[in-house]
Amino acid sequence: QSVLTQPPSASGTPGQRVTMSCSGRTSNIGRNYVYWYQQLPGTAPKVLIQKSSQRPSGVPDRFSASKSGTSASLVIGGLRSEDEADYYCAAWDDSLSEYVFGTGTRVTVL
């Protein structure tokens, strides 16, 4: 059972703004950085956001993220067809001494 909770799905038309949430606890999101991973169909996950809000080089600036308290959110600023994928949040959990992933959000481009 995943420790971090995400909505199972999100959708939008091309160009729309899509937001997805990630809810956790003090022991994980509250105390540690959140990473976001994008998993395109049939491929390995790829890091999308590092250290809660930093985009690695090569990640389009339409992706942004933030963290507040025990929650985090990822925003796709202008949805494109190639953004159709599963998105996972993740963080280290100090209480469990384990790395925990969110349940994942599947983004569909209508």
Add this chain to the structure above:
Amino acid sequence: HLAQSGAEVKKPGASVRVSCKASGYSFNDYYIHWVRQAPGQGLEWMGWINPNNGGTKYAQKFQGRVTLTRDTSITTAFLDVTRLTSADSAIYFCAKEDQPYLYYYGMDVWGQGTTVIVS
């Protein structure tokens, strides 16, 4: 870059070894994480290994059945899973820790994944 070994098909009760060959960075300086994904399911963290000294940490769920090792001479990490059941059928990924000498940030480079089928 992380390059993983090929797909495996195993019988229930058997063991499997997956390898993860690292290149393009200082292998000893970054922890390696292992993550698995069952068919149609999410990502599940299994544990990490410190390549510098071989220290390991396992998720409680996998304690006693999973062993992480490394061979620094060939910059390769290994995942061994014993007493396989059908529930272990999954894609297994290795991933490099983002920050040197630490294990609690996140993963910045992933292997391509290794499919293990237990049947």
